[in-house]
Amino acid sequence: MVRNDWSWLGAGGRPRAAAWIAVIGLTLCVSPRAVMRAQEKGEAPRAAGAAVPAAQGARGSTAAGGDTHGAASQDGGSHDAGKGEPHDPHDLTHHNASSELAVPRELRFDHLVGSWAVFFLLLVIVGKLGWKPIMSGLQKREEAIAARIEEAERAADAARQRLREYEAKLAVAGDAARAILAQAQKDAEKTTGRMIADAEEAAQRERSRATAEIDAARSAALDDIATRSVDLAVLMANRIVRKNLTAADHKALISETLEQFHSRN
Incomplete structure (x- = not known):
């Protein structure tokens, strides 16, 4: 059975290579996300600090303009002051909306570049670590299959040759058996003829002896x-x-x- 050559990776070479590829790919995929989240968390406090004076100015202008709008501004200001939470640009609630809110349909160039970089890096790593062993294993397997096919063909040729030899031996044995039967038939015919001739000769001798005895007895009489x-x-x-x-x-x-x-x- 043909096996891929992973011995250069040590004991358990194939699982170890797969684990390393998975760890490297996961690290490369997670690292850009972590950097972007850190940047977003660093920008959030600054956005919240800038939003507090703007909210205070908005409450002052609202109080000078009218009671109803001022009351709404005071309610909003008290709501923001009561929570005291930083601004999250990815929060889609009404009180947290800002001009920096990310649009889901917007194409992020940095994400695209990072994804393509990770993809090509994984492709290079897999090609470096796995492509040659895989191709080598496939080549060895193909050679082993071709060798087994060639061996099977040789065995089939040898079997056909032995079959022809056996058929030739059977034909020779059949000819020999027919020759033996013909010779036995001839011998039987010869034996039968000889036995018949011997019997006829014995009968003739008996007849001659009987005739002679009869003649002698007649002469004596x-x-x-x-x-x-x-x-x-x-x-x-x-x-x-x-x-x-x-x-x-x-x-x-x-x-x-x-x-x-x-x-x-």
């Missing part, structure tokens, strides 16, 4: 049937020609029969 048939035929032929066939003849006959059987199948 056929061989057994042929052997039994030959044995049966040999037995029957042996019964027929028991005495004419030997063991070698039996084997040759069996082999020939088996070959003929295989050739037929």
Whole structure:
């Protein structure tokens, strides 16, 4: 927070400066009034002393002129003599009126000069004591506000830069995630294809093995049937020609029969 520089006035510099300005202004405003009142009070006794002989002469002339006017003059003289108060030129009562009475609408040159002098003096004092600190404080405040605005703009620029970086990172992360998903899909497809191929291959092997076993069993059965048939035929032929066939003849006959059987199948 920017503060005006009043340190050269001591502790409590601003209140002290304001108090001094107020005291000086009040003194300058009151001093001309006090001088004028002192002058007016000094002139009042002299005016009262000059008015007493004039009043006595007026009573004498009034007595020679007539009873009614003399009585009025005596009443006025006795009234003035009874009070014995000095003449006040600013008193608007009838018995105190004189040619020196001030008119309210009259422009007093000395008052005007004093007022303007006090005004310009106060203006000079205020300008000397307060104008520079006030302008310095306003300048410092303006600089502080400009610095805060510049700092806020820098912070906003940094925030926008970080936002752009975060958006770029999010875009890269999105691309990476999509690439990972695509690769996972490809791997799943490959795995599925490999599993299907393995299953088909296993099934083919099972079919081949089953076919081979079937063929072997059929061949064995056929061989057994042929052997039994030959044995049966040999037995029957042996019964027929028991005495004419030997063991070698039996084997040759069996082999020939088996070959003929295989050739037929």
